[in-house]
Amino acid sequence: MSRVTFTRSSTRALAVGAALLLTAGTAAVAVASGEDGTRPARAAEAKPREAAALTGSAKLFRRTTEDVTFTFDAHLAKRHNADPTKATGTFRFVHLDRPGGKGGWAEGRIDCLLTGGKVASATGIITRTNIGRMKGSRVGFSVHDQGKQDRLGYSWAATGGPDGTKKLTKCTSAAPFEKVRQGTGDFHVTPWKVPYPEGR
Incomplete structure (x- = not known):
């Protein structure tokens, strides 16, 4: 069985990949909660309702x-x-x-x-x-x-x-x-x- 070795460049690539996955996960959560990542949350946008x-x-x-x-x-x-x-x-x-x-x-x-x-x-x-x-x-x-x-x-x-x-x-x-x-x-x-x- 061959061993997988990690060079400095491959470690850096994994770190970048993990960061991208975290960013994608955060965006997915935002979309699921009704935010699209480009606008503030609805709660922040909402104005007080008049009586x-x-x-x-x-x-x-x-x-x-x-x-x-x-x-x-x-x-x-x-x-x-x-x-x-x-x-x-x-x-x-x-x-x-x-x-x-x-x-x-x-x-x-x-x-x-x-x-x-x-x-x-x-x-x-x-x-x-x-x-x-x-x-x-x-x-x-x-x-x-x-x-x-x-x-x-x-x-x-x-x-x-x-x-x-x-x-x-x-x-x-x-x-x-x-x-x-x-x-x-x-x-x-x-x-x-x-x-x-x-x-x-």
Whole structure:
């Protein structure tokens, strides 16, 4: 039986080979764990999830020439999870008699946001509008994020238009009875993680 002898060069070759195998093994573990070796781990990339959100823009369904658009960018930070009245962001709505025609518009700041599953309820204070009596009033919105055809409601559903009230309770609105016109955009709701009390 012949003996295998190790020269200095063959020892060096074995060391290099072992190093390559170790590198390959580390890469295999990274791939198996969801890392590709060229990007940081997902945990390092992940950003803190906000407590709740309502975002997006869409036009409401109408059988007339009316052009009605609602836009939301409302957020509740993770640190304010137990207090929906700490929500921030903006809203805007426009109601024209026809695209590019006459009508009213308003925009403002969000002051409350509650979400459950794919349903959101929010309120805000109107800060700018072309209808003077509405400035400074609180209005409410509700949204059902259904994916293809969302629904929307607003606090003035029973009165025909925002009435300038400043007494509306925060996060109060009507059921989301309106339908969004398909192909005009949609809304996205991030569910609130309710801070249920824990037993002792």
